[in-house]
Amino acid sequence: MDIFAAGSRPTLRARSEWFTGTVWQDPVIEAPAPARVRVLRVSFEPGARTAWHRHPLGQTLHVTEGCGLIGLRDQPPRVIRPGDTVWIPPEEQHWHGAGPETGMVHIAIQEAGEDGATATWLDHVTDAEYGADPTG
Structure with missing residues (x-):
């Protein structure tokens, strides 16, 4: 068993190749083999978002703070709020991030x-894709 004491691992700024705006990542767990699970706490400043991407085994997001957006190709983004849990199936192209005026924090769970x-990781989300009316 391993116990990772609070504050014992640094918060990292997310890579600009994969994110637009300021995004911070705190590791929760990257379990050793044979486990595959990787979990991060991700904090998005207003307007910040991921690039388009997909996961080989899918991804679960659980929103803990703020109000954000999640988008799929060729669809307007949808609003996500604290307490919402989102399952993204394997290989589905998507993006997620904060709202234009609000920050957002979620727990991201995926397997390698x-x-x-x-x-x-794919192309960056354009301002037009990000700004599309979330009510459709």
Whole structure:
């Protein structure tokens, strides 16, 4: 058993290749093999978001603070709020992040594929895609 004391691992700024705006990541767990689970607490400042991406084994998001958005290709984004849990099936292209005026924090849970990767990163979400009317 391992216990990771609060504050013992640094908060990291998310990579600009994969995110737009300011995003901070706190590790929760990257379990050793044979487990595949990886969990992060992700904090998005207003307007910040992921790039388009997909996960080989899917992803679960659980919103803990703020108000955010999640989008799928060719669909307007949907609003997500504290207490909402989102399941994204394997290989579904999507993005997620904060609202334009509000920050958002979620727990991101995913598993690594056979090659050890948890995501395939694609193009950045355009301002038009991000700003599409979430009510459809």
